[in-house]
Amino acid sequence: MAGAPSMEQAEASQAYKSQGDFRFPLVVLTSLFFMWGFLTCLNDILIPYLKNLFDLSYTQAMLVQFCFFGAYFIVSIPAGALVGKIGYQKGIITGLIIASIGCFLFYPSASLASYNMFLIALFVMASGITILQVSANPYVSALGPAETASSRLTMTQAFNSLGTTVAPFFGSWLILSTMPHGDDVTDAAVAAAALSPAEQASAVQMPYVMLAVALVILALVFLFLKLPLLGIKDNGEAQSQATSVFSGGAWSQRHLVLGAVGIFVYVGAEVGIGSFLISFLTQADIGGYTEAEAAKYIAYYFGGAMVGRFIGALVMQKIAAGKVLAFNAVSACVLVAIAIASSGHTAMWALIFVGLCNSIMFPTIFSLALQNLKQHTSQGSGILCLAIVGGAIVPLLQGVMADNLGVQMAFILPLVCYAYIGFYGLSGSKPRLS
Template identity: 65%
Template structure:
């Protein structure tokens, strides 16, 4: 069995750079889809907040359940991907995400908030497996020197998904929901508004699972453990990814980055709805989220080119500083200045996730799958930080609560300047 696996691996890797390019092109569709699905939460939050009369803390349970899946599923997903391989791990993740989307149908039919949270958890579990498999796969499809640039390029298509999703959600959920809630019961509004978008997503995820099951993608043999599953694998004197300081600090970086990015995105509709900021209706404010995520898309394409010349750590530190400054401006101003300052943060968020990810995975060798699982575990920051900001918003006001993302960007500045080199 082991010898058969080895021969398959060598055959798959013989495709060279051409095969790698095909694999990278194929993977961009995954990055687009999970970006789209994740950002759709920013539309779901104000919608369910209005329908179920939730406060900010209760509404942030949406992000808590979605990103909480990363905490519970990431490490098992790392083991799963190590056993199944990257490609089968991707197919498995797509099928589970498809199931999560289908569960929105009964959740909408019963109009129960708890069922929505359960569907989100299943959906996020599938996305978690995709993240654990696809990110290190892209990282490995080429030279170590261009890993950050390569991951930024594929993550740009993730940002394309997050750019398109707010408009999609504004048209199919919020604008429809405004009329539905006025003319129908809450239960009817849910049934009419939420079912269709997630059924469409389920169909797309199912189709992608079928396609990826048939594709002939290269296998990265250098990241596989030896055939002796009982033996201890050592790389550079380390028996576990946890022994690499730059990985552990990178996990903290992923935690605070995802927390800050998701917090800002989650509160944007409500922030732009404040009278002293822009006073926009929910359906109109949702369309402006496109600028936030669109900035991330543009920034990743630019960053992918710039990081061919400038060290990744330097770029990361600069972007973290600029993001912190923009949030502070939004906190201490009003009107158009506050509005465009908070939206512009997306441009500087752009390179952070892929850059932290690739810097943290550097030189882990056979512990790469474990390292990827640890980093995806840290995405739970998207559950915890928005919930904390929701508590702060309820107690001290929405605008002042944005101090929390500023603190997060402070740590990312440290990681780019020093922590990634430790």
């Protein structure tokens, strides 16, 4: 999702031909996409856990996403400059090490029962993931013939979605299963409630230490892998591209600017719904589930997005991308409205099925926004990547609404976001000068 420095496809293809068969490195690289999807989705498990542990308001709990996605905005440009200096392979190793440090920081955060330290750990972990994304995407293009680069990128993105689908089961089993729920008076719940905050927080220590170790192992693997020696040759050019994101010709393109808003509200809506899904499903008039039971339904939400990508790819061969985007956005609006206005399993499944509508939104908005930018394409891509900060801002605003209006009514904000995406698909995505 984060932007990557530009790379000549011919150079990638030549590196492939001259340096051998990279099928095994591609498999290892694909694991990175799985890992950062996995780690990102675990935030949806952490939010109800930390909210219960530290007795947080919804606004305070949404600082989890604020710190995580805020790192994309803060670190993205410096990450591009860093990778421009040290190259893609070292960038991957650096990203893995930083992400592993963030995971290791969960151990002292839990020992001290400090919410602020948890937020710092999340920021560090997300910073590493940002560097990973800036580094890894170009390597996917490099590890094979140029003519099949698109299919390799599609495959790796599918594994990213697989990570978001698997993570809820992992989090439910190892983290949320330790939480006492509502009026639960079982022996296990009584015992859990009697523990100190530090003892209760220990449930997140081993899962994140395990993830940290896995990231370190991956860093060691990449340290010894023989990969194409690709990187930015002109460091000055890389630096100028990084600083030009905030000024230049791309800002005169109306469809790009509106597309950046589209990326902002899309990421915000997707993350916001995922962040509140457990809280929504645990409500007595919706599902009445425990947190551990509700967490498993997040897999359906993100699994729908994974399935929808394949359906959308086929549909968009016959129907214009803007129309498909608008259809999905309107469908999402209808489903969110049903979730707000109804109750029970009707509201529950309506919200979960929004995941299916999300499937094609990010890549479609991204590609529509970059239409006809020509020499400004690189700058436009950087602008769109920074717009991912919507994942930090929108859930936080939704948290404020949840504290004042209730969880169910707070979904009005994602509904407005999807309405804007519908406008963008029908009208705002058409290229013309502002």
